Amino acid sequence: MKKITVGAVLLSMMFVGVKAQSLKSPDGKFEMNFQLKNGVPYYNLTYNGGVVVEDSKLGLRLFKDTAIKFASEIAKPEDAKFDLNNGFAKVDEKRDSKNETWQPVLGEKKNYINNYNELAVTLNQASTDRSIVVKFRLFNDGLGFRYEFPQQKNLNYFVIREEDSEIDFPTDMKAWWLVADYDSQEYQYQETKVSEIPAKWDQAFDANASQSLVKNAVQSPLMLKREGKEPLYINVAEAAVLDYPASHLEVDAQNFRFKTHLTADRQGAKGYIQTPSTTPWRTIIVAPKAEQVMDSKMIFNLNEPTKYTDTSYIHPTKYMGVWWEMIIGKSQWAYSTAENVHIDKTDFSKLTPNGKHAANNTKVKEYIDFAAENGFQGLLIEGWNIGWEDWFGHSKDFVFDFITPYPDFDIKMLNDYAHAKGIKLIMHHETSGSAANYERWSDKAFQLMNKYGYDAVKTGYVGDIIPRGEHHYSQWTINHYYRIAEKANEYKIMVNSHESVRPTGESRTYPNYISAEAARGTEYEAFGGNKPDHQTVLPFTRWMGGSMDYTPGIFQTKLDYYFPGDKRFVKTTLAKQLALYVTMYMPLQMAADLPENYKKHMDAFQFIKDVAADWDDTKILSAEPGDYVITARKAKGTENWFVGGITDENKREYTVDFSFLDKGKKYEATIYEDGKDADYIDNPQSYNIYKKEITSKSKINFKMVRSGGFAVSIKPVK
């Protein structure tokens, strides 16, 4: 332990003499104090009178120049006189508060409540006559703060060397963390003490298609738990990361202190700023119960309402995909045996077909048939367009054109065929990281989508970013993602973005930016595996700022079914796969397995057919990061409820109390649970299905096997 924890009483006393500004949450439980010490800004945070965050420094360091050109300038020594972290005097203080209810276009609940008290402190640096505003918003579930840079004579343009926002915790805590990386979050979660992070860091990653690790730093959101008699769950994240790089958290493991570390561009610059402008919000969600953290909408509340004038085209969608068979290696994205192709020169119709191209007319029609028969709305098809022969790893700028189908993919016929059966095809725009090329083609690509009636696109950014030297999480590339979102909105298209940056609540502002991947999804079960507790950590981390396209629904979890002797397998039971449809909020939700596998388990598949993808209400019944999640949700615009429960590598029992149901009403529950002999390794496809009439007074005990789960579909009895 680093130091004797300073009690709240002492802390308050310390502030008496130094003119601190205090801010309380609407419910009075949180208190934030801001003060300047020798011109340096600090804040702290208490909850129910106990210190959550000790005095923590704020500020940014800048490069001298408006624009930095070359490494020679970056190598110049830092000079504190350019920085915005010292020499400040308080010149103004404004307070505000808000208590509003807003309706997300798609969401976990019908209404999101945005209730906070606000303190905005204007600080002037006399030596340079520059002013900044530090704005704090204190909610009943935690604190958000950001820097604001008003337009002014001496502050119009600058380049950030680093943002040094500190979060200084008084004690060691348990942490669920990922290694920091400028390009990927596709790592396994680690569960250690904060103090143990450096020792574990070097063993906490495997290889990735694009990888720029940041030593001894961890990704945001970071989930923490102060253990003990009165546990406290703390989530450290950010909100509204727009026109700014995504941040990581540098770890001071001796002092339990974290500090922002922004994603650099290739020149080492961390944000080119023109005033007026604001940074993202740094967020600290705090609650005595894990469920409350998972339920927090603070990050969304800290984003701006959308300016879109028409959101009617945005709708929840369940979809299947010509996808999993490529992921596991049964089929290919590429059409031909060629290994070197030029989008603008190669005549693809003259190439030798490899015989394993999945996106062909015959197979796609079969998928359409199955998806339509089972009530899906969409079908994703990957590998439909030319360029997959050498799409990865060659730093190809012009790697795809996004408009030219392979010779065996009849885009008009297939869309007509799908539409006749009530299915919309979902477009796929893999960029191979060549974002500049995608921007070049995006208008034509979206025009093609409009022409053939696509209304959703899955984008992908596998591999290093072009412009070369940019990162997946650097400012330029983040601007790219939302530029694409805005352009897609012009064409009334929904976006599901893969290998892009994690969302930090932007779906409030860009409601057609439905989801991202930005974490290790189901595909990793074929690439090295996800640990059985993976899906119990994700809702506390990756999901805090927006939906993830995890792509659940794998029934044939053992891959030796396809390839005798193959050791790879999806590390859950089949029943847990069903439960993920409830525990993982995703309004563009996939059923990822092959039709042939669903056909063998049509009784279990019924749950995927029935489950909703968008909700009027959500109850986190019980949850503990790394252990289990039990969630109940009410389907949008209906009286139907769905419950999902999942556990980690340990078997576990849980009794659902159905008191969330309307009193006096009768419901028919269809229960999907692990079979008694089920086991995620030895017998994953064992499950029981039964129906039961229930009311709000019912309680049902569920037994989950190792990495098992249960799912319940509940409909009112008419």
Added chain:
Amino acid sequence: MKKITVGAVLLSMMFVGVKAQSLKSPDGKFEMNFQLKNGVPYYNLTYNGGVVVEDSKLGLRLFKDTAIKFASEIAKPEDAKFDLNNGFAKVDEKRDSKNETWQPVLGEKKNYINNYNELAVTLNQASTDRSIVVKFRLFNDGLGFRYEFPQQKNLNYFVIREEDSEIDFPTDMKAWWLVADYDSQEYQYQETKVSEIPAKWDQAFDANASQSLVKNAVQSPLMLKREGKEPLYINVAEAAVLDYPASHLEVDAQNFRFKTHLTADRQGAKGYIQTPSTTPWRTIIVAPKAEQVMDSKMIFNLNEPTKYTDTSYIHPTKYMGVWWEMIIGKSQWAYSTAENVHIDKTDFSKLTPNGKHAANNTKVKEYIDFAAENGFQGLLIEGWNIGWEDWFGHSKDFVFDFITPYPDFDIKMLNDYAHAKGIKLIMHHETSGSAANYERWSDKAFQLMNKYGYDAVKTGYVGDIIPRGEHHYSQWTINHYYRIAEKANEYKIMVNSHESVRPTGESRTYPNYISAEAARGTEYEAFGGNKPDHQTVLPFTRWMGGSMDYTPGIFQTKLDYYFPGDKRFVKTTLAKQLALYVTMYMPLQMAADLPENYKKHMDAFQFIKDVAADWDDTKILSAEPGDYVITARKAKGTENWFVGGITDENKREYTVDFSFLDKGKKYEATIYEDGKDADYIDNPQSYNIYKKEITSKSKINFKMVRSGGFAVSIKPVK
């Protein structure tokens, strides 16, 4: 002197034992010999039996990886085993020849002759089983060679560390050179011995808006002169720089040896290559007379014929511009007094006008009136679109949208007004170096041009390139320029590109890419001055690969006319300004001065009104780099001839022999010459104009004062 010059006889003897491949020019005067010495490729070149280029090494060094990601990889030690410069064996040899005549869409002559003998040597590197082809083309005016990379099992993608093509001259020579820079060529020419370049290098540049100097290297084209009893003029340059960085020449001053130095990207990479592919041609033009070098079309011949199916929209254009008054500081590009604007947020109609915005409806109409009255076809208007308030130096990505006019520029009205008078407005797309942003907007920008009837655009790239870390001459940015050319062709638009890379004959392939700037133009007379000999060097350097938008025609050369006490002045006489219309080939030719200045000299202005911008024939009557240029040209599709003569800081006489005129025909010549008392410093506006009947037997002596000149307009007498 570094070494005893090896005579041609000895050289031939040396080759006897080592199986050299020899190639002769069609006229037999040049001989090129290729050989491998211990697996390393070498070539040499003789002219009339004398050594021009001694044995010079060829080859490229590569990075290990297909793609290099980060500086850490670049820092890895080089390893010769990855390189394509050693261990070669000759496995094949192919010979070819061509003698064709082709017609440029716009050109200095009706027909360009492309006559060469070719040798292609296939070299295999046994240790890696990679093959490359070194291709030589020997013309009657010099040598071109390049590397070709056939697609093959072991050579599909690679990243170039450096191309090491050497040109090893036997003796010291006089050189006209510019300091090498990855971003600018806007420097003053230096005239020194090759051996003196390093000593002079550090004093050979001034500041530029974007600058990345390459120590002790010089720009291409480089003009050389072997002095002595039998002088030889040598031009070292490149041709067809496409999908490859532009190159500079590293100087080994002791050994009179030059070596290619490619423009790096921010990661230090010098070309991302996918086979099959070819490098640009390295060119060495050699002639006993300077005029022959200037007359060479070898660089154009080494480019590919155009694939454009319609070039009918490409036409010579003389234009005026709302431009010079901004360059000298009399007016402004910006509309308002604001210093910080956001294209997507600022309401420009609410800003306070600065009162100096030139691109306003009233002024533009005045320019249109004057241009129309005097037979021009075009009028360029800069500063018409929002964003100029803070366009430069802030590394702004979204700096312009290219589609939104300022409040005082009525785009529809002005175009309608212009068209009614036979004038087309010329669009201006300044990117401020933000090329990625221009690509994003280019479709909409060209659509706007089509809508209002523009058919030519001046593009600009002032300042550091965005994507940050790219350079004006790096591969990515070069691809950008020609991508814009191709897109402009889709919209039937001609391009005149400023601050882009120097052309290397690409107008053959992209005939709508009319010209570039890529050197110090007239604008520099207001920014620090051009030396009086500047215009006599440019035709031997910058112009070798394509037209330059030099923007001649300044009559009011002294800027104290506008600003009492201003020391700036255009360092030529008025008559020399007229002569530039003939000595400087430019089919999109500007008359750069203000109407008010032309109105004072309508008699001299008549030459600019009469002179053509495109030609059926060109005769370089006499020229010496750095001293003088006398050129005669026959206007396209007419019997009219124009003659222009210019001199450097020395006064000079020249007698034009009109024997190029049709025999027996009578012509009326209108002569514009320096007044007897003219002087570029003391009395630049003194000129004589007189008419004279001439025939092919006529000779006229012209006296040019210091930095003076003469111009002659010749029409057949009917």
